[in-house]
Amino acid sequence: MKEELPICYTCINENCFIKKHLHLEQMKQYVVRKQTFVCKKSNSFIKEGDPIKGLYFICSGKVKTIKTGINGREQIVRLTKNGDTVGFRGFGTSKRYLIGASALEDTVLCNFSNETMLEILQSIPEFTYALMLFYADELNKSENNIRKIAHMNVRERVIDLLLYIHRKFGQMNDLIDIELSRKEIADFAGTTEEQAIRVISTLKKEMLIKTVGKKIGILAVAQLRSEIMEHKYFSI
CATH class of the missing domain: 1.10.10.10 (Winged helix-like DNA-binding domain superfamily/Winged helix DNA-binding domain)
Structure with missing residues (x-):
């Protein structure tokens, strides 16, 4: 179910990637393209293996990101909250999501399509650089998690x-x-x-x-x- 919410400029999530770059004039044309919807508690909005439909930004709520392991067992790889980004694993390098994601409580999500995200990355270097640093940080966290399980x-x-x-x-x-x-x-x-x-x-x-x-x-x-x-x- 879609729900009309205040535009990104009134969002209180200062850590959101989109919110952080609203000072850039180019962002105005992309913000109006976003789709906002509510995902009810326990419902999934990304299924592992589904075609990629861009990135999701959490307006309010909590989400768990999962990966299917051996014998079909789920492994939670990330927990996210207001302002966090979901669906970035595989984005830009794969045609399908490498993870699944579902709401831990009623959650409001903003979705920016593949086309919109690619245009942003190609036209706004500051945003692209910030996303690159984000990926590097997430890779470091993933490596540490592997070490934890081992040691x-x-x-x-x-x-x-x-x-x-x-x-x-x-x-x-x-x-x-x-x-x-x-x-x-x-x-x-x-x-x-x-x-x-x-x-x-x-x-x-x-x-x-x-x-x-x-x-x-x-x-x-x-x-x-x-x-x-x-x-x-x-x-x-």
Whole structure:
């Protein structure tokens, strides 16, 4: 369902790629081409293997990006929020999305088509340069995630994930501002649901975290950080 929303110039997401470049006169002609729509909680707006339809920018809400692994198991590769970009994996180099994406809550998305994005990249060097740096940063994060899976044990990977979502989404009323099922935690930490549940239960008994439904709150950030400090890349 499409919904009319304020134009990009009134958007409050200062970290959005589009918003950051609205000071450039050339951007005016491209902003009017965007399509805005609402993706309901648990619904997907990108299916892995579908033809690429440009880039998505989150106006409001939260999204998980997934990749299908061995035996069809989903691996969460990224969690995103207001202002973040979704669908960039494979953009410009592939005809199909290399990932899938679905809403963790009702989410408002802005879509810029392939044609529009390619025109922006070819005509606005400042935007192209910023996107190149973004890709480089994401590559570094992906490499660190591979190292974590190889060198961290299950407890450390779950702790690393909890610190990551704590930093990215913040904490309100002693609870991290995102709902993730135990399976989603396992899918992101690269472990099984049973192992994730076991680690969370242990951390609760140790009074390091608290839980209310699907939400988790961190009670001892410094202590959790100290457990994975030797890896030198926590909270990526």
